[in-house]
Amino acid sequence: MVRRATAAILDRWRPRRYTAAVTLRWIDEALATLSRAGLLREPSPPIVAAGPYVERGGRRYLNLCSNDYLSLARRDARGPAGAGASRLIVGDTVEHRTLEGALAEWLGVESVLLFSSGYAANVGAISALVGPEDLVVSDALNHASIIDGCRLSRARVEVVGHRDVAAFDAALARPARRKLVVTDGYFSMDGTRAPVGALAEVCRRHEAMFHVDEAHGFGVWGPHGRGVCAEANVVPDIWMGTLGKAFGASGAFIAGRRSLTTWLWNRARSFVFSTGLAPASATAALAALPVIREGAQTAALHANVRVLRDALGSRADGEGPIVPIVIGDPARTVAISRELFERGLFAQAIRPPTVPAGTSRLRITVQAGHEPVDLARAGALIKEAVG
Ligand SMILES: Cc1ncc(COP(=O)(O)O)c(C=O)c1O
Secondary structure (H helix, E strand, O other): OHHHHHHHHHOOOOOOEEOHHHHOHHHHHHHHHHHHOOOOOOOOOOEEOOOOEEEEOOEEEEOOOOOOOOOOOOOEOOEOOOOOOEOOOOOOEHHHHHHHHHHHHHHOOOEEEEEOOHHHHHHHHHHHHOOOOOEEEEEOOOOHHHHHHHHHHOOEEEEEOOOOHHHHHHHOOOOOOOEEEEEEOEOOOOOOEOOHHHHHHHHHHHOOEEEEEOOOOOOOOOHHHOHHHHHOOEEOOEEEEEOOOOOOOOOEEEEEOHHHHHHHHHHOHHHHOOEOOOHHHHHHHHHHHHHHHHOHHHHHHHHHHHHHHHHHHHHOOOOOOEEEEEEEOHHHHHHHHHHHHHOOOOOOEEOOOOOOOOOEEEEEEOOOOOOHHHHHHHHHHHHHHHO
């Protein structure tokens, strides 16, 4: 009880930098244009349950617009399994709204919008925010979903060196209708953290929108697991996270201003034209949030990280629970991975195109639930195998 009260006192997250006021102003105008044309779509009260009959706003309806043909999504004690339709049709359930509200409160933002995956969130958001007249500046090691979002947007894309703030700055000097800077927060294959404080400052100077993918940052870094950005006291304009990693469920979200999520509700095609996140996943993620906030699991994770990194010594690159062991040659990497597998270690070989040519690697990830003794043994075995 006392511990919970202390956590509540410490949990005063007052973000300092919030660049969205200027950079997302165009969305207000775009939404007003949609509204004047009678095309603005806004969420109505959510649906309670799924199935042939649903409840909305206290009234029961015969559900005539779901794709739940066999009526298998309906509510059991744990809530509906699937949404049965896009959120815009009849797939917008109380489970979605409850999780969105809890995530918004946790991050101190106005609004959160759930997506069915992190891939869908990045592709949908980037292609909804920029187009052919715009400029995107993207870190060379960004995740494939960011790269694909940039391609789909047809914006001019400048790929700059990993974590090279000066290169971001220089690339943003080009004229464009809108500018977007996009980066992973904690890089999934490299275990490096983006310089989000410096990048937020660069974005502010160039009036660029700032999109940070915290797929691997939330739950791992920052006060109460709020990620790499919160650690730097930054709230990016587009703050993306996934539910399939530290949350142990599946799905993803974008956090930010309400105008941003309203725009994505209308224009992110991977959201509009896709079945809503499974309510069962939303319920699972909601159960994980207090654990992330409380922090003991994250502390246990970092204690385990120290054990593995100590055992690996200089063979371990990056920082935190993502530990790349770069081998270089793909065949040798696969051979080492197989050898470790024989000895009881599951350490998948990562090869191009997931990582750049010549940098095939073992990507080791630490969990809070690992036994330290096993991590120490794993570190010794990996060192021996890699040489
Ligand atoms: C940095 C990053 N962004 C996005 C994704 C995609 O997330 P999801 O697996 O939920 O599609 C991943 C996961 O592979 C990732 O590592």
